[in-house]
Amino acid sequence: MTARVFDANCGWELDPQVRVRQEQFGVLLYHFGNRRLTFVKDPALAAVVSELDGTSTVAARCERAGITLGHKAVDAALAALEAGGMIRRARQ
Template identity: 45%
Template sequence: MTTDQPHANAMLDEAWDLSPAVALRPEPFGAMAYHFGNREPHLPQAQRLVDVVRGLSGHPDVRGALEAAGIRELTGPATSPPCRGLPPPT
């Protein structure tokens, strides 16, 4: 898995999980993610992104969740529309 972005490289080795404040509901186009705190729905339309998010808790790092979802090459996750603006986990 490769990327040109230092922050993205660091993210790959971090353990992430879906926030308890977020529900992920299956939809024909992928899923609907709903944040109960700010009441904002998000519609990730790439099934592989949904698979990665669902798999985060089952892997020691983001890299493992990506690989389990069949993503071997990474070409800029920190700048892709679904990931833009996501803060690093706390």
């Protein structure tokens, strides 16, 4: 089984069925379509995910937030959000 590769050099957005709720620990994402519930605890990554609207690349947003892409945990978290249907490539 190969690890999923996340392409941070394109625009990403929250799935339209996902709602984000700010919590003390970070953010809670709930997908009304597949009923998945996901927690993002890292404050910087939570801010990046909350702001995904397709207008900027994830790489640019991460750079502004001080997040180093290529770090195994960051890449895995973003890939998991994609695999879970929480985020998707921006529709142009």
